[in-house]
């Protein structure tokens with residue numbers, strides 16, 4: 218699990234570090250890390266460092282000085298003034314200083330650009346000269362290494378802004394929200410989190426890693442039977458959305474559930490032809506999956522109440538989200554941004570600009586865990602902790618992916634995982650299956666790829 222720290226949290230951690238370790242050269246540590254990754258990305262070519270006025274520029278200038286020992290380094294102080302000591306070090310090391318025009322002219326002869334314009338202090342957007350330069354980097358496809366974050370992004374949000382687009386980002390001590398929340402995260406490239414000695418406190422926002430999913434995944438033992446592994450009761454689908462029932466069941470079976478019961482309106486012939494192990498009708502279950510493919514069904518609250526008679530907890534998806542039976546501790550809600558907006562009575566764009574606080578609010582009010590689906594998948598617990606799932610490629614943005622995901626989460630809930638782990642593991646494993654099978658697979662085909670991903674995960678654990 219990786220901590221995700223806001224700019225204010227990072228500055229506070231840095232202050233605590235300096236109070237305890239006066240005189241330690243943190244900038245030197247940061248600069249050495251930048252130079253090390255720069256040398257990994259591009260071993261010998263000319264390097265162009267774009268340096269801003271603040272400490273981020275200082276990191277870039279000291280890195281320039283280190284790199285200049287072995288190769289030609291150009292420095293563009295984008296605002297004329299830069300960090301004084303950093304500038305002196307870069308000059309002493311023989312870096313050549315250029316202006317905006319010189320930087321643009323030199324670009325074709327460079328193998329790497331280091332973006333050290335702004336980091337934690339970055340305001341959204343770029344001034345014109347930098348925007349022109351960043352666009353030139355994009356169109357020349359040169360490697361860009363951003364220090365702390367691509368300048369122009371806001372450290373604390375996932376909002377897309379005119380900014381540098383990095384191939385790699387070197388950040389310090391912990392991830393920041395812009396590294397993990399889309400669309401900003403898509404501009405960071407591969408993110409290296411470097412330990413520079415600054416300790417960050419445990420955070421309420423974290424990002425899960427594959428190793429977490431491997432640790433949590435329920436694997437059968439010699440004493441397992443179908444009931445011990447968990448029974449999932451599905452009431453999903455409708456005459457119009459029959460496929461939703463098949464997709465959810467596929468998710469649960471390919472995620473390794475002990476048994477599936479189906480109590481929805483889709484004809485048994487259709488279900489059993491595809492999945493002969495499904496037991497038709499109600500019965501005792503460890504978790505239910507409700508709502509996928511219901512449509513605007515009149516009987517929603519009756520269907521939710523009926524499921525409560527058979528299962529202690531449920532995954533609540535799609536149209537069942539609007540028929541919640543009061544406080545539902547231990548349950549899992551799986552809205553996308555539009556559905557969460559309807560639950561909160563606000564606009565979709567409001568949810569998209571404040572995903573963490575919106576998901577937290579619904580979790581707090583209902584007592585359930587909320588999995589907010591989308592390009593970044595946030596799992597908010599009633600106590601306020603939010604875990605971001607392992608990210609995956611955007612091919613998964615298609616009708617039916619959410620139905621499969623509800624089924625996977627149902628299997629994990631039935632196996633006994635707490636709702637937040639079921640949500641994080643379920644959404645992560647779906648993303649991992651998509652990442653290991655790049656391309657436009659239909660959601661049911663991707664569900665069939667889950668077993669090989671899960672087998673690999675549990676074997677590696």
Ligand SMILES: NC(=O)C1=CN([C@@H]2O[C@H](COP(=O)(O)OP(=O)(O)OC[C@H]3O[C@@H](n4cnc5c(N)ncnc54)[C@H](OP(=O)(O)O)[C@@H]3O)[C@@H](O)[C@H]2O)[C@@H](O)CC1
Nearest residue numbers: 231244247270271272273335336337338339340342365369
């Ligand atoms: N905290 C730590 O543990 C450590 C921190 N370290 C480093 O310090 C960095 C933080 O330094 P910081 O506080 O000096 O702010 P910083 O990121 O340089 O930004 C301010 C400058 O940027 C400018 N500017 C802003 N937005 C802009 C934009 N969109 N486009 C263009 N310019 C923009 C802004 O302009 P102004 O507001 O003055 O007009 C001002 O000049 C941190 O990210 C890390 O790299 C490491 O050395 C060691 C460990």
Ligand SMILES: Nc1ncnc2c1ncn2[C@@H]1O[C@H](COP(=O)(O)OP(=O)(O)O)[C@@H](O)[C@H]1O
Nearest residue numbers: 553590591592610611613614616617618619620
């Ligand atoms: N941009 C994206 N990148 C990756 N995955 C996405 C993206 N947008 C949506 N998804 C995935 O697609 C699914 C969409 O769910 P949902 O909107 O409920 O669709 P449906 O109800 O049709 O199955 C979610 O599971 C989410 O994981």
